[in-house]
Structure formats: structure tokens, C-alpha cells
Amino acid sequence: MxxxxxxxxxxxxxxxxxxxxxxxxxxxxxxxxxxxxxxxxxxxxxxxxxxxxxxxxxxxxxxxxxxxxxxxxxxxxxxxxSIGMDERKQLFQIVNKLYKFCGIKIADHSECFILSGIEEKTPRYNESIVQQKWFEMEDNFSQHINEILNNKDLNNITLFAHPQDFDYILNLFNNFKNLKIIQTSPFNLEIMHKDVxxxxxxxxxxxxxxxxxxxxxxxxxxxxxxxxxxxxxxxxxxxxxxxxxxxxxxxxxxxxxxxxxxxxxx
Missing domain, CATH: 3.40.50.1000 (HAD superfamily/HAD-like)
Structure with missing residues (x-):
């Protein structure tokens, strides 16, 4: 077989x-x-x-x-x-910093939670390849953000962002030893345990x-x-x-x- x-x-x-x-x-x-x-x-x-x-x-x-x-x-x-608990506080702070700057979705092995979308009164760039829905997404940030601190099974964080902002976002994660960040679409960055x-x-x-x-x-x-x-x-x-x-x-x-x-x- x-x-x-x-x-x-x-x-x-x-x-x-x-x-x-x-x-x-x-x-x-x-x-x-x-x-x-x-x-x-x-x-x-x-x-x-x-x-x-x-x-x-x-x-x-x-x-x-x-x-x-x-x-x-x-x-x-x-x-x-899952993403290690020892890095969750620092991760929590960075995700808070990215609130409304990019779309945010988190997931464990059984559920995924959409936290928020991108808020731009004036577009940062003349052209964007981010799907329009991420500029219109319902805000559930306060409802689910503590999953990052408390959900021991959390294994994925996805950021939906302008590619022009990728360098800035990636730089925020420079000090994490046990995380991996990969680009999975033209406007997606996914964060997970380094061994995943x-x-x-x-x-x-x-x-x-x-x-x-x-x-x-x-x-x-x-x-x-x-x-x-x-x-x-x-x-x-x-x-x-x-x-x-x-x-x-x-x-x-x-x-x-x-x-x-x-x-x-x-």
C-alpha cells in the first residue's frame, strides 16, 4: 500500500x-x-x-x-x-501591536478564530492584492485575543497583510527562537512552532x-x-x-x- x-x-x-x-x-x-x-x-x-x-x-x-x-x-x-507557552506573552504583545494593521486569524486543532481585519481610512498603497473581505472583517479581537495567552493547543496564527509591510512584520519576530514564519500566499504570513x-x-x-x-x-x-x-x-x-x-x-x-x-x- x-x-x-x-x-x-x-x-x-x-x-x-x-x-x-x-x-x-x-x-x-x-x-x-x-x-x-x-x-x-x-x-x-x-x-x-x-x-x-x-x-x-x-x-x-x-x-x-x-x-x-x-x-x-x-x-x-x-x-x-502547538506554539510553546513560554513565548506566548511576547507573542501576545506583538499581535496586539498588529491589531488593525493586518488581518489576524488564529487556530488550534479543532477551531479557528478570526480576530480582526485591516483598518485603513486612507489606503497605505495605491494597489493592494489583499482580498477585499479583510478590509471589511467583523472585529472579534477583544473576544478572542486571550486565546494566545491561554489556549495551550494554539498552533497557528495567520496574518493577512500588504506584501509591502512584510519586512516590518517579520522584523517584529526576530527574537523568537521557537517560531517559524512562512509565506503561504501572496499576502499571507503564518506563524507556528519551529518544528511544524x-x-x-x-x-x-x-x-x-x-x-x-x-x-x-x-x-x-x-x-x-x-x-x-x-x-x-x-x-x-x-x-x-x-x-x-x-x-x-x-x-x-x-x-x-x-x-x-x-x-x-x-
Missing amino acids: KWWISDFDGTLTLNPKTEAIDPKDMDFIERWTKENNFIIATGRDVSYINYLINHYNLKSEYKIANNGASLYKGNQLIFNQ SKYSGIKFLKNKYNISDNDIVVSGDGDNDYEMLNRCKNSFAMEKGTKKAIMAANNIISNVYEIENYISIN
């Missing part, structure tokens, strides 16, 4: 507006899952993965969410890597079930796919992926059904 772990946005779906899966890719997924395991690994929370599984009627027992911080078997959490990556869940499964490297297949297109593409032998990056993803992978493809040109389903 083989295990295929794949990113969704930009990999399984090449259309961010409709999230549709190409019919040839869908056929490949259906044939793959007759005899093998298939896992969606995404930066989004588990509720989104559950939606995808139900919407596309996918056969997928395991799920990797929050960029690898959480791993589930069915609805059971079997692995979680999508490979975290793969490594857990590999050790738990004694899975051979030859039986693991991974596909992705973004910077948050780098570790799994770099550390797995059968790695496939999308040709329109980021430079970091393409550099890490051993194979470059345009659609995931092309994996069958390299890996036998049986």
Missing part, C-alpha cells in the same frame, strides 16, 4: 476561484484510493478538509491541517504541535506504521510544502509553483494525474 500526501490549493485544484478539481485528476484520485491511502495536507483547518472530502466524495481517512501542526485519523486527533511542517504529520505516520520511503508520494506547489517535497523521495511540485517548492521536488508536473507516469498505482 502506498501513501499519497497532497496539498490542495494550487495542486489538487488549479482554479482558486471555483476550487474545482480537473476531471483527469479526479479520475486519478479515485483510482489511487481503491488500493492506497490519500491524504490532503493543507494550511487550512480541519473543517475545510472535511468540507473537501464531503464535497468531492473523497476516500481519505487521514488529514493533515494547519500546515502540519495537526494530524487526524477520521475525527480523532493523533498528533498536535507538513512533513511533521508524514513523519509521524511513517514511524507509526513503519512506512517505507518508496511508498510515500507527496505533491505541492508552495513554500509551506518545501519540507515534505525536500524530504520525500517521490516528490512532485507543480510547474506553476513557487521557486522554493520547485527547487525542493524531484519531479515537476502540470497536473497531479501525471504522477502515474512515475509511480504505479498498484
Whole structure:
């Protein structure tokens, strides 16, 4: 039995507006899952993965969410890597400083909370690629900000910001030793424990079930796919992926059904 772990946005779906899966890719997924395991690994929370599984009627027992911080078997959490409590006070102060400067969302292994959006009476830049909804977001900051201090399971903080502000934001996190910050879209920065990556869940499964490297297949297109593409032998990056993803992978493809040109389903 083989295990295929794949990113969704930009990999399984090449259309961010409709999230549709190409019919040839869908056929490949259906044939793959007759005899093998298939896992969606995404930066989004588990509720989104559950939606995808139900919407596309996918056969997928395991799920990797929050960029690898959480791993589930069915609805059971079997692995979680939260942000360390020793850095929460400092993190709390910085997130307060970024309130209304950028959109803020936080998540643990079971829920995500939108804290606030961007408040700009006058646009800071003539052009913005940030989705309009982040300038119109309901403010729940006071309701959920203490999750950063008190929620021991908190494993992800996402900032939605103008790319022109990234250097300023990243500089605020220079003194954190146990955090990782990666760009997961043109206007997203995600904060997590330094050891978290999508490979975290793969490594857990590999050790738990004694899975051979030859039986693991991974596909992705973004910077948050780098570790799994770099550390797995059968790695496939999308040709329109980021430079970091393409550099890490051993194979470059345009659609995931092309994996069958390299890996036998049986």
C-alpha cells in the first residue's frame, strides 16, 4: 500500500476561484484510493478538509491541517504541535501591536478564530492584492485575543497583510527562537512552532506504521510544502509553483494525474 500526501490549493485544484478539481485528476484520485491511502495536507483547518472530502466524495481517512501542526485519523486527533507557552506573552504583545494593521486569524486543532481585519481610512498603497473581505472583517479581537495567552493547543496564527509591510512584520519576530514564519500566499504570513511542517504529520505516520520511503508520494506547489517535497523521495511540485517548492521536488508536473507516469498505482 502506498501513501499519497497532497496539498490542495494550487495542486489538487488549479482554479482558486471555483476550487474545482480537473476531471483527469479526479479520475486519478479515485483510482489511487481503491488500493492506497490519500491524504490532503493543507494550511487550512480541519473543517475545510472535511468540507473537501464531503464535497468531492473523497476516500481519505487521514488529514493533515494547519500546515502540519495537526494530524487526524477520521475525527480523532493523533498528533498536535502547538506554539510553546513560554513565548506566548511576547507573542501576545506583538499581535496586539498588529491589531488593525493586518488581518489576524488564529487556530488550534479543532477551531479557528478570526480576530480582526485591516483598518485603513486612507489606503497605505495605491494597489493592494489583499482580498477585499479583510478590509471589511467583523472585529472579534477583544473576544478572542486571550486565546494566545491561554489556549495551550494554539498552533497557528495567520496574518493577512500588504506584501509591502512584510519586512516590518517579520522584523517584529526576530527574537523568537521557537517560531517559524512562512509565506503561504501572496499576502499571507503564518506563524507556528519551529518544528511544524507538513512533513511533521508524514513523519509521524511513517514511524507509526513503519512506512517505507518508496511508498510515500507527496505533491505541492508552495513554500509551506518545501519540507515534505525536500524530504520525500517521490516528490512532485507543480510547474506553476513557487521557486522554493520547485527547487525542493524531484519531479515537476502540470497536473497531479501525471504522477502515474512515475509511480504505479498498484
